[in-house]
Amino acid sequence: MKRQTKQRDLVVTALTKARGFVSAQALHASMTHSGSTISLATVYRALTDMVGEGDVDSLLSLEGENLYRACSSNGHHHHLMCRECGATVEIDAKPIEEWSRAQAAAYNFTDVEHVVDIFGLCSQCA
Amino acid sequence: MKRQTKQRDLVVTALTKARGFVSAQALHASMTHSGSTISLATVYRALTDMVGEGDVDSLLSLEGENLYRACSSNGHHHHLMCRECGATVEIDAKPIEEWSRAQAAAYNFTDVEHVVDIFGLCSQCA
DNA sequence: ACCTTATTGAGAAGTCTTTTCAATAACGCT
């Protein structure tokens, strides 16, 4: 059975305090800076579990690094993210969903999933 | 000045023969299998250069690996790709471009770029 | 042919992530 540990709680807290998407390493660094002695491996494990349970969103940065965020929206949605500070806006995109489905159907692709994210500079970082 | 080498030509040839998107490592493996003694580093260098010159498209797989393809379309476009065999369909997405711009503007984001790719199983792999 | 220097091959190194395994601690039970 799944156990509730201090470490997992700390990861949740730290992730919630983060402004936007953060990497596992950045999160671990900030936790360490705050006095925690949690290991990097445990941060990775916690984030991976949370993503699997749907409590946390993840996406690949343009550099191929996994970033994580405790999103407020529950359902499927997309992101507009500042590539400088990580600030993130959650956006619904019904037209995208339709478009994606239509394209897949048109070319007889099944079991489809789409990656749709927008990266830019927020007004503060611009 | 840029020099034309046998190795670069071989990479172009191998990439063109590939059905869809392939990783640098897969491409190198297939070239090696075909008798070439080109080094992996050179394959990476060639692909990186070609992407920079706009002759080759690249995208991040869902696992975070860089994949490459010699696309037929010149301009900006997106991809519907089989996650099993790499087979790829190039798709225009005017509505997506508009939508992307609109979202960025609405939230005062500048210097935006979007990642829009659809992954699934092609009819053969399904 | 010769010279200059961009390019190559081979391996080392870098970065992100997962795995291993012995030690620890969460939680159900008494």
Next chain:
DNA sequence: AGCGTTATTGAAAAGACTTCTCAATAAGGT
């Protein structure tokens, strides 16, 4: 509260992908 089971942890090793280093090679202009 005490106990036993076993999920979880920390630390280090390993794995995967990519880039870098540097001496040797070869492209291409003269």
